[in-house]
Amino acid sequence: MSELEWKPQKNSSVPLHQQISDFMKKKILNGEWTIGTKIPPQRNLANLFQVNRSTIVIALEELAADGLIESKVGSGTRVTNNTWSLLASNPPPDWFSYVKSGIHKPNITIIQEINKAEADPNMVRLGTGELSPKLLPNKIMGQTLQIDGEQSLSLGYMEPKGSLSLRKTVSAYLRTKGIEASPESILIVSGGLQALQLISLGLLNRGSTILHETPSYLNSVHVFQSSGMNLLGISMDKEGIKCDSIGRMKRQHHAALLYTIPTFHNPTGTLMSEQRRMELIDVCQKASIPIIEDDVYGDLWIENPPPKPLKANDTQGNVLYIGSVSKTLSPGLRIGWIVGPEPVINRLADIKMQTDYGSSSLSQYAVEKWLSSGMYEEFLTEIRTELKYRRDFTIKILNEYFSKIATWSIPKGGFYIWLRLESDISTKKLFDLALREHILLNPGMVYEKNDFNHLRLSYSFASLEQLEEGLIRLSQLIKTLS
Ligand SMILES: Cc1ncc(COP(=O)(O)O)c(C=O)c1O
Incomplete structure (x- = not known):
């Protein structure tokens, strides 16, 4: 309710208070504002509708007179009735208790x-x-999407792992970073965040512990916590995550995975040194703890390219690698990828099919065009x-x-x-x-x-x-x- 598009029309012959009470009445009567919905304080409503507070007072009095809202000292004004519930023998569902339920935690x-x-x-x-809207390539993207009938755009559902031609292109792109990944070991996802979601749903038991740098982007989303996992932070220095406590943490907390953003870390901007990368791979291999490498910022180096991703030095299949075009080409396309051992990718692809049946074919088409034509590098x-x-x-x-x-x-x-x-x-x-x-x-x-x-x-x-x-x-x- 704090973000209403609608505003009363100041030049209308219908008085402002009448327009507002009609608008609110409609919201209540069609069930958008269910019984129990809190009406914001008068001052906030005046700001929202850009009118004087006295106009709001009259509008609310009208709704109260119709029996639709009620004010109580201490708990403010709430929707108490709608015509439907007055007539119906059973009360409408209590959506507020549903909203408080559900597996996924709300954002902080x-x-x-x-x-x-x-x-x-x-x-x-x-x-x-994200990149400023002015930096995003709207014009060229428009041209990329001018598709003639000859071209290979599929409007049907795609393969479970995503468009094969995009996976081949991503495979070639990853080779430029030193990562050898065949199309079978790549899953196209709807952004890096979905990669994390799929890992949390598909690879971990409830109660598992995830190690990560502290601070971390991971704390700003509830993907792992909502699946019943615990997060445990490991401190960083100028070279990246400190490695000395990882083995002990793994033993003490039976940690299942280590999540890291080695290149241009979110939020600290830290670039993990080459030496620390080697140390991390070694420590995690010895402790038998797989790594999730989140490399969504990897292409955004300024003076010099960063050291190779951890995945480029992973000969044991110990690293699950996440990439995305969200921080470069377009966050709105919602295209990323996850690379890992085939059984893991097959499992995640299976869950993705159960979740959304694949990422947008149009977005996959666009990303393939950008990567394969060299436009992305330019x-x-x-x-x-x-x-x-x-x-x-x-x-x-x-x-x-x-x-x-x-x-x-x-x-x-x-x-x-x-x-x-x-x-x-x-x-x-x-x-x-x-x-x-x-x-x-x-x-x-x-x-x-x-x-x-x-x-x-x-x-x-x-x-x-x-x-x-x-x-x-x-x-x-x-x-x-x-
Ligand atoms: C480290 C990191 N990983 C993943 C994401 C999510 O990326 P996407 O928009 O591709 O889902 C972000 C976005 O802020 C991020 O900072």
């Missing part, structure tokens, strides 16, 4: 707030993990130049305005700068304060629940003007709270 509140705020076009998004070259400019621009602002209040490292690729605030101010308070000024932040607690002094900044999304103005204002807000 701050992520729900971020997701909601991201829909506001006026928001200055200083932490968003596009990456442009994006790397752009990201370098944006990163340097952002670092310059940080040097100027944040040197006394925060510390950071300069990322060698990806999108993120992990900003550590020097003072003990609450980053939640900062988040709320900034949001009121239409500046959206990604506080550290999203990636590690006890982290209260980091912000994940992103130089990929906001425009340069927004980055500059937003960061300068942010530095002032931090100083106000210190």
